[in-house]
């Protein structure tokens with residue numbers, strides 16, 4: 001039968017990866033009348049968009065969660081699927097924990113979401129410089145900037161130390177990188193960060209730092225009713241049996257003829273074009289025959305994922321709200337680096353979410369469930385008080401340990417990578433095209449970027465098949 005070993009399933013386009021980018025590409029191609037199959041290695045669609053189930057049956061985001069202004073493509077997709085949004089809980093003060101001192105601050109002042117640490121003037125001046133540099137970047141093509149070589153020859157850490165003097169500003173710059181990319185600032189190229197800032201917008205609105213980091217007016221402004229996983233799950237349901245789960249792709253063979261052969265654990269597909277829709281790093285899990293062009297083969301050795309986990313605890317009520325707190329915090333110590341209020345829209349239960357970033361994620365890996373819970377709840381207690389000690393349930397997801405993601409939230413580039421290998425991010429290779437949020441022009445690293453990349457990849461192949 002078609003699909004059996006020896007007799008491949010024949011389609012116009014084979015999409016590899018059933019995350020938002022792959023599902024979006026498939027939707028557009030089906031709409032254009034093409035025959036499509038989506039091969040997904042996991043037992044669920046959605047990839048880095050994942051609904052974790054807590055012990056009481058509550059489903060909450062274990063991966064991507066927030067959307068915000070200028071993220072028009074994810075917003076349009078959500079709307080087309082009948083998925084609603086609601087504002088992230090943002091009433092009251094944020095908690096700031098640094099050098100063993102806990103303080104709270106309002107986010108509606110001049111500094112917005114930036115904590116009023118010593119050194120904020122220093123920070124604001126450097127941020128202005130940074131914004132000016134980011135304004136010279138073409139989103140998604142940072143290697144074309146006039147100063148690309150200079151900026152891609154240093155880490156963000158190097159630049160931030162040269163352009164600030166205070167410990168407070170330096171900590172806040174590191175917290176900016178930690179909370180957006182989940183890496184240390186010494187791991188990432190300045191040029192990469194400038195592109196990330198430039199990409200936090202759309203064709204009509206240039207990207208900026210505030211939109212990246214803010215809750216009100218920024219990328220964390222809205223949540224998805226019922227959880228973000230509703231978007232990929234509904235999209236996959238619309239695509240029906242075109243989406244094959246538990247179908248990890250092992251090899252893609254090009255023989256110089258008009259079709260590619262895609263071999264997976266479950267079936268083989270013969271397609272006129274293939275869209276590989278995942279992070280560059282994840283594409284290295286596939287064998288390409290013959291081998292990829294040198295620049296692409298090198299790129300995928302040089303585009304690692306950040307390290308990240310999310311820990312969520314559930315309480316009878318969102319008790320921090322009664323204390324006048326938003327549930328948002330930034331900390332310089334403890335297992336959890338930052339927090340958000342993850343309660344459902346009606347506030348019927350209190351869910352507190354903690355980001356376990358980079359170094360902390362790696363420290364937790366290999367620990368027992370009890371050790372992980374103890375470490376994360378100790379952070380919650382430090383930030384929000386004793387009531388946080390005894391949730392009725394908790395859940396977490398260690399993305400680094402997830403073989404289909406290898407970390408998160410996105411792929412990053414150290415110095416030298418974007419200027420030497422950046423062109424290979426999107427350049428099609430024979431019958432193979434690349435999607436995934438890392439290839440997006442706007443909102444790279446985000447769900448919106450994933451959708452944009454799927455739309456772009458579909459538009460590349462639609463005329464060719």
Ligand SMILES: Cc1cc2nc3c(=O)[nH]c(=O)nc-3n(C[C@H](O)[C@H](O)[C@H](O)COP(=O)(O)OP(=O)(O)OC[C@H]3O[C@@H](n4cnc5c(N)ncnc54)[C@H](O)[C@@H]3O)c2cc1C
Pocket residue numbers: 016017018019020021022039040041042045046047048049062063064065066067247248249250277278279282285286308309310399404405407408409410435436437438445446447448449450
């Ligand atoms: C903890 C965390 C928090 C985040 N928070 C936010 C947020 O608040 N807002 C936001 O917009 N974004 C957020 N993101 C980022 C967002 O999740 C991603 O940008 C987006 O989901 C990426 O979609 P994608 O399709 O590009 O890749 P993925 O979702 O990674 O999809 C790739 C798919 O390919 C599959 N796959 C991999 N290898 C194979 C193989 N060999 N064969 C077959 N299938 C394979 C994977 O299982 C996966 O389903 C977060 C991510 C994480 C991890």
